[in-house]
Amino acid sequence: MNTTVRSAGSTPALKPGRRAVFTELGEDPDEALDRFLRIEEQPAPDPARCGPNEVIVRIESSAVSWIDLVMASGQYQHRCHPPYIPGVEYSGIVEWAGSAVDRFCPGDRVLSDFIAAGPRAKTAYQGAGGFAGYAVLPASALCRIPDGLDFDQAANLLASYETAYHCIIARGRVQAGETVLIHGASGASGLAAVQVCRMLGARVIATGRSDEKLEIVRSHGADHVINTRGDDYPSGVRSFREEVKALTDGRGVDVVYDAVGGDVSLESLRCVAFGARFLIVGWTSTPNVADGKGRRGAPRANQLPTNLIQMKGLTVMGCPAVITVERSPELREPRKALVLQWAAEGRIKPYVSQVFPISRAREALRARWQAGTVGGIALHPWED
C-alpha cells in the first residue's frame, strides 16, 4: 500500500521505513549473515535536503544477488565499506523529484541502474542499496520500468541480462545453430543466458545439480538438461562429457558459459568442439578463491589445464560485464538500452521464484547462497 498521496511539486510527508545493514565484513558470507546483518528503522528522506537532480524512490522490490553475498565478506573485486545497505538493484515508485528532473514525476515506476547507484556502484550513491524502504539517487541512475514487467521482475533485470548479453553476444558471439553448454543455468544470470541463447536461435544444453530446478530451466528454453550431481565423486561432480558428446554427434559444444568453475569447468574441456569459445562468467562452486574480510588477493585461485586448452584450440575469455564498461564506458548505454528494449518487446522476462519480506532478509540471502532457488529472488522492504 502507498504511504503518501503523490503529486508533482508537492512535498510528501513520508513515513519511516526499514533497512538492512551489513555492519562489518565477514570472513565468508555465512559469517556476514550470522553476525553482521542488522535490520533497523530507516528515517524517511527529507526532500528539503535532496539536490535538484535527485529523486526519492519508494522501493517496492530489491533483487537478492550472489554479489550481495560475496560483497558482504569482501571477497568480491568491488568493495563496500560497512556499514552499508545491500541490494545491488531494485525497483519502485518515484515519491519526489528535484526541480531539475524532467524525466520522472511522482508516481512513475522505475528501476535502478546498478552501476550508477547502490552497493555495486563506484559513485557517491553507493549507499543507496535496495534493502531499504527508500533510496535517494540521481535521476540519471533510474530507468522507466518496461511495460509488462512487475516490480520483482524489474528489480531482477539489468544485472543478469546485461551479463548474459556481455558473455553470450559481446564476448561469445554466439550464432544461430550453435550449441552452448550453460553451467549454473538455474541461477539469475544463467537463466538469463538460456533465454538470450534461445532468442538468438542457438541450442542450449543446461547443467545443474537438481532435476526439479532443471525442469524449470527447460521450460525457459533449454533444449537439453544434464544433472551433474555426483554424490559418489569426491568433488560432487559426475562425469558428463559423454552425454554432451552424444547430444552433439560426438563433436562437442561450440561455446561454454561457465558460471560454476571447479570440476565442472574441467569436465567441460573434455566435451568441446575444436576451436570452441570458453566463457568464464563466475565460480559459484569455488567461492572462497579470495580471503574474506576484504583482504585482497586470491590465494586459492581457480586453474584451467593449458594442455587441454592447447589441444582443443580453445579461446578462453574472461567476461566481466561491469569491469568492461568501466574501461569502455561507451559500451554501456547501448547494452542497457537493448536489454530494456528486449524486455519491452516481451522477448525476455526475468523469472523470480521467491519473494521475502525485509524481516527475513537473512533468509533471502541464505536462499541465494545455498542455491535453493531458480532465477531471481526479490525482497520487499515494506512487508513484514
Ligand SMILES: NC(=O)c1ccc[n+]([C@@H]2O[C@H](COP(=O)([O-])OP(=O)(O)OC[C@H]3O[C@@H](n4cnc5c(N)ncnc54)[C@H](OP(=O)(O)O)[C@@H]3O)[C@@H](O)[C@H]2O)c1
Ligand atoms: N561475468 C560477470 O560479469 C558476472 C555477472 C554476474 C554474476 N557473475 C558470476 O556468475 C556466477 C553466478 O551468478 P548468478 O547471479 O547467476 O548466481 P546465482 O543466481 O546464485 O546462481 C548460481 C548457480 O550456480 C549453481 N551453484 C551454486 N553453488 C554451486 C556449487 N557449489 N557447485 C555447483 N554449482 C553451484 C546453482 O545451480 P544449481 O543449484 O542448479 O547447480 C545456482 O543456481 C557468480 O559467480 C557470479 O559472481 C558474473
